[in-house]
Amino acid sequence: MTDASVPHEEIVVQAPAGAMSLVPADSIAGRALVTVIAIMTFLAALTAGGALLVTQASREWRASVSQEITVQVRQVAGNDVDAAAQKAGEITRLQPGIGDVKVYSKAESQKLLEPWLGSGLDLSELPVPRLIVIKLTNNSAKPDLTMLRQALARDVPGSSLDDHSLWLDRLAIMANSIVFIALMIFVLVVIAMIMAVAFATRGAMAGNREIVSVLHLVGAADGFIAQQFQRHFLRLGLRGGLIGAVAAAVAFVFAGWLAGAFSSVPGGEQVEALFGTFSLGISGYLILLTIGLAMALVTGVMSRVIVFRHLRGLE
């Protein structure tokens, strides 16, 4: 490009560094969308983190309970229940995979009833059964509970063996139900976020109709335009997703601190029994971060799909 009337100066290139986004970056709608994504990510991360804590806690409960079985010896007419309990303990000790066996005495058994019946009562007339708590070893040798049950039934009348399987099953159902409900909430939150992104993208397309039109007229392909909007929404999604994920992580750290501070009170013990120590661990926090990034990705992909649909509608 030359012109005789214009002195040819040496061109000093001072163009701006980095290309400006073709979709206006900052707008009220954009800030509102970042807030919505941050809130949705926060809720999704809280739900997922809560489910994770319940899963971890239930795994720990089940692991500890499944390492223990109980034999109950009831009083039978004509039998000395304490002798029967001792005999049941001896039979149990003969089995492989059995660790510590503790036979509860009459006094110890009565003490176990105190939380329900209160202290200071004379329970000597009550037919209080004796309990034998049996710890299983961690090695590969497993006791044959069927055989043990048969041996006890044969040699110790009034005895029964409880391997806690019923309780374990109920525990598993409860934990799985909580996780399932959490998963449903998580899915609903993600759907709500997708809807919000869809509306925001449609709004952005309508608000930037002139930009889209000019881009088409200067030869931009639909893919190029969709990429511009996708980048814009991915940036908003990343900002919102990271804010939400970090807020959720802070909430878990705070809850852990609260649980630690109030662990000595009865309510604190209940909470700790259900959720453990609120410690998600490194993997848990990585999951929260992944949720934040996934929300951003969903935002980007969703906006691309909507933009393509919109551009097809312009044909």
Next chain:
Amino acid sequence: MVRFENVGLRYGFGPEILRDLSFNIAPQSFQFLTGPSGAGKTTLMRLMLQALQPTRGLITVFGRNAATLTKDEITAMRRRIGVVFQDFRLLEHLTTYENVALPLRVLGKNEFSYRSEVVELLRWVGLGERMHVLPPVLSGGEKQRAAIARAVIASPELLLADEPTGNVDPSLGRRLMRLFVELQKSGTAVVIATHDLALMDMFDDARRLVLGDGRMHIYD
């Protein structure tokens, strides 16, 4: 390059605003498209750009029947056409430099490959000091020059300019016209829509396409 055969256009069920247009725009040609306000000059340019579809007739662009072009083919076709819009249509959140570089950017070119070229053109049209400025700050004439620079930056095969000198002083207008002539000499077919008779008289050897009452009269 562009061929219209018995092209007609009406909006909805209204009367035909363009009737039986038949003309040809040859490669490396230079023509004025003129006529009174509201004669349909801008509409005709939109037809050439495939921003509008005719209600009848045949439009051939770069040897292809425009009615059969796919969306991708229309995109490819538009990349060979530079357009100066009457209302400039600069993107207001982009600087002058970024607006001018837009046709190269949508081609996926790396900024380093076109930066000096864009800066040189901006200096040539007198916007060297205004390249980092956003369009709302530019005067009407500056916007017009930026719009012209954007239209010619990719060296199009066909340039459609709608009133390209309407907002600039006569001296700059002549200079911009020389730019169009140079483009034509280097191989671009140029169509300039104007009703500035003085401007057309300066290039009295140029072909004139005159629109009136929906019809076209051609003066070679």
